[in-house]
Amino acid sequence: MNSFLSIISITLMYSAPLIFSALGGVISERSGVINIGIEGMMVTGAFWATFTCCFTNNPWLGFLIGGISGSLLALFHAIASVFLKADQTISGVALNLIGPGLAFFFCGLLFDGKTATNPITNKLPKIFGNNNFISEFMGVLNVDITVVIALILTFVIWFFLYKTKWGLRVRAIGEHPVAADALGINVLKLRALCVIVSGFLAGLGGSSVTLTISSQFNQTSISGQGFIALAALIFGKWTPFGAYFACLFFGFSQALAINFGGYNFISPTLLSCLPYFFTLLALMFVGKSVSPKSNGIPYKKA
Amino acid sequence: MLSRISSKFAVQMREIEKSFGFQKILNSFNIDVEKGSIHAVLGENGAGKTTLMNILYGICKADSGKIFLNGKLVNIKNSRIAIKNKIGMVHQHFMLIENFTVLENIILGNEITKKFGILDIKKARYQILEISNKYKLNVDLDAKIENISVGMQQRVEILKSLYRGADILILDEPTAVLTPNETIDLISTAKEFASENKTVVIITHKLNEIKSSSDVCTIIKAGKNIDTLNIRSTSQEELATKMVGRTFALAVEKNRTKAEFGETVLKIKNLNVENKKGILAVKNLSFKIRAGEILGLAGVDGNGQKELVEAIICGIKSKSGSIEICGKQIQNTSVQNVIKNGVSIVHEDRKKLGLILDFTVAENSIFSTYNLKLFSNKGILNMKAIHSFAEKLIENYNIKPQKCSEYLTKNLSGGNQQKIIIAREIASNPKLLIVVQPTRGLDISAALYVEKILMKERNKGKAILLVSFELDEIIKLSDTITVIYNGSIIKAFTQNNFSKNEIGVLMAGGGRTENYSKDA
Numbered sequence: 001m002n003s004f005l006s007i008i009s010i011t012l013m014y015s016a017p018l019i020f021s022a023l024g025g026v027i028s029e030r031s032g033v034i035n036i037g038i039e040g041m042m043v044t045g046a047f048w049a050t051f052t053c054c055f056t057n058n059p060w061l062g063f064l065i066g067g068i069s070g071s072l073l074a075l076f077h078a079i080a081s082v083f084l085k086a087d088q089t090i091s092g093v094a095l096n097l098i099g100p101g102l103a104f105f106f107c108g109l110l111f112d113g114k115t116a117t118n119p120i121t122n123k124l125p126k127i128f129g130n131n132n133f134i135s136e137f138m139g140v141l142n143v144d145i146t147v148v149i150a151l152i153l154t155f156v157i158w159f160f161l162y163k164t165k166w167g168l169r170v171r172a173i174g175e176h177p178v179a180a181d182a183l184g185i186n187v188l189k190l191r192a193l194c195v196i197v198s199g200f201l202a203g204l205g206g207s208s209v210t211l212t213i214s215s216q217f218n219q220t221s222i223s224g225q226g227f228i229a230l231a232a233l234i235f236g237k238w239t240p241f242g243a244y245f246a247c248l249f250f251g252f253s254q255a256l257a258i259n260f261g262g263y264n265f266i267s268p269t270l271l272s273c274l275p276y277f278f279t280l281l282a283l284m285f286v287g288k289s290v291s292p293k294s295n296g297i298p299y300k301k302a
Numbered sequence: 303m304l305s306r307i308s309s310k311f312a313v314q315m316r317e318i319e320k321s322f323g324f325q326k327i328l329n330s331f332n333i334d335v336e337k338g339s340i341h342a343v344l345g346e347n348g349a350g351k352t353t354l355m356n357i358l359y360g361i362c363k364a365d366s367g368k369i370f371l372n373g374k375l376v377n378i379k380n381s382r383i384a385i386k387n388k389i390g391m392v393h394q395h396f397m398l399i400e401n402f403t404v405l406e407n408i409i410l411g412n413e414i415t416k417k418f419g420i421l422d423i424k425k426a427r428y429q430i431l432e433i434s435n436k437y438k439l440n441v442d443l444d445a446k447i448e449n450i451s452v453g454m455q456q457r458v459e460i461l462k463s464l465y466r467g468a469d470i471l472i473l474d475e476p477t478a479v480l481t482p483n484e485t486i487d488l489i490s491t492a493k494e495f496a497s498e499n500k501t502v503v504i505i506t507h508k509l510n511e512i513k514s515s516s517d518v519c520t521i522i523k524a525g526k527n528i529d530t531l532n533i534r535s536t537s538q539e540e541l542a543t544k545m546v547g548r549t550f551a552l553a554v555e556k557n558r559t560k561a562e563f564g565e566t567v568l569k570i571k572n573l574n575v576e577n578k579k580g581i582l583a584v585k586n587l588s589f590k591i592r593a594g595e596i597l598g599l600a601g602v603d604g605n606g607q608k609e610l611v612e613a614i615i616c617g618i619k620s621k622s623g624s625i626e627i628c629g630k631q632i633q634n635t636s637v638q639n640v641i642k643n644g645v646s647i648v649h650e651d652r653k654k655l656g657l658i659l660d661f662t663v664a665e666n667s668i669f670s671t672y673n674l675k676l677f678s679n680k681g682i683l684n685m686k687a688i689h690s691f692a693e694k695l696i697e698n699y700n701i702k703p704q705k706c707s708e709y710l711t712k713n714l715s716g717g718n719q720q721k722i723i724i725a726r727e728i729a730s731n732p733k734l735l736i737v738v739q740p741t742r743g744l745d746i747s748a749a750l751y752v753e754k755i756l757m758k759e760r761n762k763g764k765a766i767l768l769v770s771f772e773l774d775e776i777i778k779l780s781d782t783i784t785v786i787y788n789g790s791i792i793k794a795f796t797q798n799n800f801s802k803n804e805i806g807v808l809m810a811g812g813g814r815t816e817n818y819s820k821d822a
Contacts, residue, residue, distance in 0.1 A: 163421055164415075164418070164419045165413035165415050165419045165420075165421055168406060168409075168410060168413060168421065169410065169411070171399075172399055172410050172411075175400070176397065176399045176400075178397060179397035179398060179399055179410075180410065180411065181361075181380075182359070182381050182391070182393070183381065183385070183397075183410055183411030184380070184381050184385050184412075185410070290401075
C-alpha cells in the first residue's frame with residue numbers, strides 16, 4: 001500500500017516540471033513555432049530560480065524569476081525564427097546550447113567557480129505545509145504546490161485555447177497563417193508572444209525542479225526533461241490535457257525506476273533510463289500525430 | 303475613358319504599378335467600379351487579375367498608384383484596413399482552416415466576446431444565421447471545414463465577408479469548383495447583394511459565365527486595362543478576341559474521326575477503394591474504355607475521382623474488384639507494373655506529382671522511361687541521348703522557349719510545363735492515357751493545344767480516361783460522358799445523346815440512384 005502511494009506521489013512530483021514545459025510547448029507549437037529549445041529554457045529557468053532563492057531566501061520570487069529568465073531566452077527564439085524566419089529547429093538547438101552555456105558561466109561567476117549553486121534552504125511549500133505532524137498516509141500525499149499549480153495551469157491554458165478569442169487566433173495562425181492574416185490578424189506578433197509565453201512556462205518547469213525536488217542547481221538538475229516534455233506534447237497530440245496526461249505517464253515511469261531501484265535486481269543505472277525508454281516507446285505507438293498544419297513553417301507575407 | 307473620382311464609384315484604382323522582381327505584373331492600371339454593379343475582371347492566367355485584387359484587399363502592396371473607395375483616397379496597407387473599409391474577398395484557393403468549425407472560421411479575427419475575451423458563441427451563431435438566411439447561404443455552422451463540400455466552403459467564405467459587413471465583395475474565380483447549379487445559386491446571391499447598392503467584383507477567365515452574371519466587364523491583358531465594356535452590348539467572340547489579343551475561334555474543331563472503337567483497353571469491375579481516412583470513396587464502380595475512345599468522368603471534386611485514379615495506377619490499394627488492362631489484371635500490383643502494362647498518367651497537380659521543378663526539362667522528360675537501355679546503361683545515364691530525346695519533344699510539341707532542354711523546368715510557363723508532361727507520357731506510347739484536369743490553369747491557347755493533342759491521340763486509337771471538374775471540357779472532348787457522384791458512376795451518356803442540364807443535376811447528387819455498373 002505504501003509503495004503504491006509513494007509511486008503516486010513520486011509520479012506527481014516528477015511530472016509537475018514536465019507539465020509546465022509541455023504546456024509551454026503546446027502554446028508555442030499551436031501558434032506554429034516548433035520549440036526544441038525547451039530544454040535550454042528549463043536549464044536557464046532552473047539556474048536563475050535557484051540563484052534568486054539562494055540570495056533572497058524567497059522561493060516564490062525565484063519561481064517568478066525562473067519563468068522570466070526562460071522567457072528572455074525564448075525572446076531570441078522569437079526574434080530569430082519568427083521575425084527573421086530562421087529555421088526553427090536550428091534556432092531551438094542553438095538555444096539548447098546557449099541556455100546551459102550561459103547558466104553555467106554565470107554559475108561559475110556567482111558561486112566561486114563551482115558548477116553547482118549552493119543548496120537552497122527554503123523550498124517551495126507542500127500543499128499541506130511543511131509540518132510533519134500529519135499522518136504517514138497524508139504525508140505521502142503531501143505533494144509539492146507545483147503539482148497543483150500545474151493542474152490549474154493546464155485548465156487555464158485549455159480554457160484560453162478553446163474558449164477565448166485569443167486562443168482561437170493562436171490556433172488559427174498555427175494551422176493556416178495566410179488565412180488568419182487575410183482576416184487582419186497580426187501573425188508575427190502573436191507568434192512571437194506565444195514563443196515568449198512558452199519560454200516563461202518552460203522556465204517555470206525548470207525552476208520547479210530545483211525549487212521542489214533537488215534544492216540545488218547542478219549539471220544533472222535538468223537532463224533531458226525538456227525533450228521529454230516535447231515528447232509529451234506530441235504524445236498528447238498538442239492539447240493541454242493530452243500533454244498533461246502524457247507527462248503523468250512519463251512521471252510514472254520515473255516513479256517506477258525509483259521504486260524498483262530499491263530492490264537491486266536490475267541495475268539502477270539501467271532503470272534510470274526508463275523514462276527515456278518510455279518516451280521512445282510512446283512516440284512509436286502514438287501513430288500518425290496531428291500536428292498543427294503550419295507548425296515549423298516560418299510565415300512570410302507575399 | 304476614365305471617370306472623375308466620385309462617390310458614385312465603389313472602387314477606383316489609378317495608375318497601379320506592381321512588379322515581382324523584374325517582371326511587371328501591373329502596368330499603370332486604371333479601373334472604375336460602379337456601386338451596385340456586378341463587375342467582371344476578365345483575363346487569361348498571368349494577366350494580373352488576382353494581383354490586382356490582392357492589392358485592393360491589402361494582401362500585397364502596389365509599387366505605386368492610388369486607390370479610391372467611394373470617392374475617398376485610402377491607403378490599404380493590409381487586410382485589416384481593407385476589412386475596415388468594408389471590402390471582402392473570396393479567394394480562389396479558399397482561406398479556410400480545415401479543422402476548425404464553420405462558425406469558428408467565420409468569426410475568426412472578428413470575434414464576439416463576453417468579458418475577458420471569452421467567446422460568445424451563442425450570439426455569433428445568431429448573427430451569422432441572420433445573414434445566411436437573408437442571402438440563402440445555407441451552411442452547417444458546427445461542421446468542420448474538412449467535412450463539407452467545396453460549394454459549402456465557398457458559401458462559408460462569402461459569409462465571412464458579409465459577417466464583417468462587406469459592401470464590396472471580390473470573388474476570385476468563384477465558379478471554378480462549383481457544379482452548374484451551385485453556379486446559378488452563386489450568381490443569384492451576387493445579384494441580390496448588388497441590388498442593395500453593394501458591389502461585386504468577379505475575377506474570371508470563363509467567358510460564358512460573364513454574360514449571365516455581370517453588368518460590366520474590364521478586360522486585363524499583361525497588366526493593362528485593355529477595355530471596359532458593357533456586357534449586354536458585347537458578344538462573347540468580341541470578349542475573347544480582346545482578352546487573347548487576336549481573333550480567335552472559340553469553337554474547337556473537333557477533328558473527331560468517326561467513332562470506331564477497338565478492343566476494350568481498360569475494364570474496371572465492381573471496384574471499391576477506401577480513402578485515407580478509411581472511408582469507402584469508390585463504391586462498386588464499373589466501366590470500360592475501348593481503344594480510340596475518350597471517356598470523360600464528370601463530377602465535383604472529392605467524389606472519388608482521386609481514389610479511382612490512384613487505384614488504377616496502384617498508388618493506393620483497392621479493397622475489392624478488378625482492374626484489367628487489355629485483359630490483364632493489374633489491381634494491387636505496383637506502379638512499375640502498371641506503367642509496364644501501358645498506362646500513362648497526366649496528374650492533376652503537375653507541380654507536385656508531374657514534374658520536379660528544379661530539374662531540367664531533359665531530366666523531366668524521361669521520368670517514366672529512364673530505365674530504357676537507350677537512356678541508361680548499367681545505371682549510368684546517357685545524357686546525350688536524353689537531350690536529343692528532349693529536344694525532339696520540345697520541337698514536336700512546340701514547347702517554348704525553343705531548345706529549352708537545359709532549362710530548369712520551373713522557368714517555363716504553366717502551359718509549357720503541362721506540354722512537357724503530356725509529351726513525355728505520350729512518347730512512352732501507352733495503351734491507356736489517364737489525364738486529370740489537363741487544362742487547369744492554362745490560358746486559352748495552351749488549353750486548346752492540349753485538347754487538340756488529346757483528340758489526336760484518340761484518333762490514333764489510344765484509350766483516354768479524362769477526369770475533369772470542368773463540365774464543358776468533358777462535353778467537348780468525350781465520346782462517353784459518365785457522371786461520378788459519391789464514389790459511384792450514376793449515369794453514362796454518349797457524345798450525341800446527352801443533356802447538359804441533366805449532367806449538372808446528377809453531378810450535384812440530384813440523380814436517380816440507378817446504378818450504371820449493372821449495364822457495364
